[in-house]
Amino acid sequence: MGVEYWEDGPQSIMLGGSYPGSAYKDFQKLLLEIKETGVILAVCSKNNESDVLNLWENHPDMILKKTHFSAWRINWDDKAQNVIEIAEELNIDTGSILFIDDNPTERERVKTSVSGITVPDFPSEPYLLRHFSEKLLDEYFKVYKATDEDLNKTEQYKFIAQRKDFQNNFSSIDDFIRKLEIELTLNLNNPYTFSRVAQMTQKTKPV
Numbered sequence: 001m002g003v004e005y006w007e008d009g010p011q012s013i014m015l016g017g018s019y020p021g022s023a024y025k026d027f028q029k030l031l032l033e034i035k036e037t038g039v040i041l042a043v044c045s046k047n048n049e050s051d052v053l054n055l056w057e058n059h060p061d062m063i064l065k066k067t068h069f070s071a072w073r074i075n076w077d078d079k080a081q082n083v084i085e086i087a088e089e090l091n092i093d094t095g096s097i098l099f100i101d102d103n104p105t106e107r108e109r110v111k112t113s114v115s116g117i118t119v120p121d122f123p124s125e126p127y128l129l130r131h132f133s134e135k136l137l138d139e140y141f142k143v144y145k146a147t148d149e150d151l152n153k154t155e156q157y158k159f160i161a162q163r164k165d166f167q168n169n170f171s172s173i174d175d176f177i178r179k180l181e182i183e184l185t186l187n188l189n190n191p192y193t194f195s196r197v198a199q200m201t202q203k204t205k206p207v
Contacts, residue, residue: 016061020126028063030133034141035068040090043072044082044099046106079106080113098140 016025035041041064045052052074056066071089073082079101087094095116101107102122111119118140123132189197 013055013059015059021061023126023129025061025063027129027133030136032063032068034137037141039141040070040092041068042086042090043069043074044079044086044101045072045074046076046079047074049074078109080110083110083114083117098136 013021015021015028031041043052052072053066056062056064071086073086075082083097083099084094087097093116094114097114098118098120099107099110099114100120100122101110104122107119107122110117120132120136123129187193
């Protein structure tokens with residue numbers, strides 16, 4: 001997500017209360033609803049990181065908090081590169097990312113620079129956010145049944161990022177794998193695991 005909520009500092013933020021702030025608050029509620037189905041959220045924003053962290057923790061109408069995001073890049077660097085870095089940190093393919101940004105120049109930059117990424121047009125007026133939200137849910141986030149693993153996606157991907165940092169401390173991949181002390185358990189598929197197996201078939205690339 002790359003939506004900017006202010007241009008002149010946190011004091012000018014439009015969030016909550018009456019329109020148009022109420023429209024942005026409702027949009028955050030939608031993003032939280034999407035997260036709770038197993039979708040991971042990340043932030044790619046051109047802002048001062050300290051301002052955004054302060055906003056997450058202290059703004060009374062802020063729905064999304066720091067703990068809701070698996071990764072973030074909050075700086076003044078190129079957003080396309082930031083998105084690629086987020087994908088690498090979380091170990092996900094850029095083709096599975098939906099990039100939301102209210103700046104058409106940034107959208108075009110990311111769309112033409114990041115392989116496979118989906119970049120929908122952001123509404124020109126806040127009152128159109130409700131329709132935009134419904135379209136996102138219908139086109140990209142329909143879920144038949146969320147598994148327990150889906151519901152824990154944020155923490156899982158935070159762990160993946162931590163694991164990558166841990167991996168950098170080893171000179172070879174073999175040393176890294178041995179240090180993990182992984183234990184593998186094999187089971188036959190059964191009615192209780194059908195949902196998860198079906199999901200994995202959508203994530204696994206043929207070799």
